[in-house]
Amino acid sequence: MQNSFQIENPNPSFLETSRRDFWWIEPFFTAIGLLAFVIYSTWAAFQNEHYQWESYLSPFYAPLLEYDWWPFSPAFLILWAPAGFRLTCYYYRKAYYRSLFLTPSACAVGGRPQNYRGERFLLLFQNLHRYFLYIALVFCVILSYDAYISFTFKDGLGIGVGTVIMTLNAVFLTAFTFGCNSLRHLVGGNVDCYSCVNFGHQRYQAWKFVNIFNMNHMMWAWISLFWVGFTDLYIRLVSMGIITDYRIL
Amino acid sequence: MSETLFKIFRGERAKGELCGYSVEVTEGMVVLDAINQIQARHANDLAVRWNCKAGKCGSCSAEVNGKPRLMCMTRMDELPLDKPVIIEPMRRFPHIKDLVTDVSLNYEINQQIRPLKPKPREADGTYRMQQKDIERIQEFHKCIECFLCQNVCHVTRDQQVQEFAGPRFFIRIASLAMHPLDTLNRLKELKDVFGIGYCNITKCCTEVCPEDIAITDNAIIPLKERVAGAFYDPLALLWRSLTSVSK
Ligand code: SF4
Ligand code: SF4
Ligand code: FES
Numbered sequence: 504m505q506n507s508f509q510i511e512n513p514n515p516s517f518l519e520t521s522r523r524d525f526w527w528i529e530p531f532f533t534a535i536g537l538l539a540f541v542i543y544s545t546w547a548a549f550q551n552e553h554y555q556w557e558s559y560l561s562p563f564y565a566p567l568l569e570y571d572w573w574p575f576s577p578a579f580l581i582l583w584a585p586a587g588f589r590l591t592c593y594y595y596r597k598a599y600y601r602s603l604f605l606t607p608s609a610c611a612v613g614g615r616p617q618n619y620r621g622e623r624f625l626l627l628f629q630n631l632h633r634y635f636l637y638i639a640l641v642f643c644v645i646l647s648y649d650a651y652i653s654f655t656f657k658d659g660l661g662i663g664v665g666t667v668i669m670t671l672n673a674v675f676l677t678a679f680t681f682g683c684n685s686l687r688h689l690v691g692g693n694v695d696c697y698s699c700v701n702f703g704h705q706r707y708q709a710w711k712f713v714n715i716f717n718m719n720h721m722m723w724a725w726i727s728l729f730w731v732g733f734t735d736l737y738i739r740l741v742s743m744g745i746i747t748d749y750r751i752l
Numbered sequence: 753m754s755e756t757l758f759k760i761f762r763g764e765r766a767k768g769e770l771c772g773y774s775v776e777v778t779e780g781m782v783v784l785d786a787i788n789q790i791q792a793r794h795a796n797d798l799a800v801r802w803n804c805k806a807g808k809c810g811s812c813s814a815e816v817n818g819k820p821r822l823m824c825m826t827r828m829d830e831l832p833l834d835k836p837v838i839i840e841p842m843r844r845f846p847h848i849k850d851l852v853t854d855v856s857l858n859y860e861i862n863q864q865i866r867p868l869k870p871k872p873r874e875a876d877g878t879y880r881m882q883q884k885d886i887e888r889i890q891e892f893h894k895c896i897e898c899f900l901c902q903n904v905c906h907v908t909r910d911q912q913v914q915e916f917a918g919p920r921f922f923i924r925i926a927s928l929a930m931h932p933l934d935t936l937n938r939l940k941e942l943k944d945v946f947g948i949g950y951c952n953i954t955k956c957c958t959e960v961c962p963e964d965i966a967i968t969d970n971a972i973i974p975l976k977e978r979v980a981g982a983f984y985d986p987l988a989l990l991w992r993s994l995t996s997v998s999k
């Protein structure tokens with residue numbers, strides 16, 4: 504683009520700002536939240552044990568793929584998919600560009616000086632988010648099935664605390680996935696004139712439906728992230744015998 | 753009624769400094785009222801641009817305590833008055849004097865956007881559009897061109913990228929690209945000329961927009977998805993090359 508202007512205040516120094524509020528709180532806690540999850544989930548994936556109890560299965564290991572030729576934890580066969588989905592999610596991108604990359608850490612606060620290329624070159628892979636979405640939709644079905652199975656116990660149907668936790672996990676993950684910006688584009692966002700195309704009205708309605716979840720995408724991102732870790736922890740502790748699963752019904 | 757200290761940037765960028773003025777704060781006052789009071793009582797040569805005092809003309813943009821805001825829409829009772837209130841001009845644009853900057857570069861960017869090229873009129877000489885077809889772009893027409901979003905965007909403010917149109921113009925392009933009557937494909941220039949790939953969707957434009965336009969969610973991300981579909985989706989590319997071969 505040909506611009507005949509100069510940028511007035513070249514490169515404000517790193518973290519320089521006239522802001523007086525506690526602008527660093529948000530990136531600070533975002534960074535802690537993200538790092539805590541990465542550390543816990545990596546640790547849990549390496550454990551390769553205590554991921555099952557009765558009909559409960561940890562979401563870090565679902566679907567359970569156990570093969571003789573795979574010497575490592577089965578979690579690694581599947582975790583790349585949800586990890587890639589969240590890594591390329593538009594909300595998480597914002598979260599880690601701000602809190603970990605510091606480009607910028609907050610608005611009107613000097614960004615990290617660097618050879619800034621935005622989402623070009625190395626970060627072009629972010630454009631593949633839609634493929635992770637396709638896989639994530641399958642995971643919504645798998646985790647819902649696991650939640651359904653968690654209603655079965657040795658003595659027949661029932662509901663334990665773990666059942667509730669696993670069901671909520673499937674619900675939260677689905678709410679997060681349904682707000683995905685790539686899904687929003689796919690179902691109707693890419694249409695310019697709903698009244699001119701086939702199934703235009705249905706696509707308009709689908710787009711409206713996705714908007715409901717999309718508006719709170721950040722909230723669902725955090726709820727589902729916390730809950731998936733909590734679900735693993737709960738099943739782990741029950742399976743280790745540290746806590747007992749309480750049977751509600 | 754209470755007295756509050758204002759520190760206002762005076763002079764020209766390299767040679768300027770923050771000057772202190774005492775302001776009598778009354779109920780219901782906004783920052784622009786305080787500036788007008790300073791002009792009337794202490795500094796009648798203080799340069800400031802404003803017109804409507806109703807958040808609709810987009811002239812009174814400045815940085816209030818470091819945050820890009822409209823001065824006429826920033827109420828004094830939202831600010832901590834025990835410390836001086838700092839008012840600076842927008843940092844991103846060439847400085848003229850005191851609180852006034854030269855925002856004309858935005859008009860230069862705007863001229864590079866191709867205007868609406870509508871499809872032919874219907875047989876009765878009219879255009880017909882349904883509400884659901886134009887609903888999305890109505891939000892973008894709320895823009896008052898205050899350029900606070902252009903000012904805060906780190907791509908130019910910090911990183912000095914020149915090949916970048918900026919959020920206000922992604923909104924304009926979105927309002928054309930999503931227009932039910934428009935016939936142009938704007939995706940290639942969006943990627944190559946207007947540099948949408950430089951935006952890292954960190955949403956500062958959305959945070960400062962006084963019209964509450966969801967710039968990032970409703971304009972930039974949908975445009976990024978369209979660009980991804982046109983240039984970076986391997987299966988879509990394969991499909992398009994196969995179907996164009998068979999034609
Ligand atoms: S979301 Fe994009 S356009 Fe908006 S301020 Fe951030 S980098 Fe700039
Ligand atoms: S999009 Fe919002 S912040 Fe940007 S120029 Fe328009 S009204 Fe101002
Ligand atoms: S944008 Fe967040 S999951 Fe797709």
Ligand code: FES
Pocket residue numbers: 802803804805806807808809810811812813822823824825
């Ligand atoms: S004076 Fe018109 S927007 Fe503030």
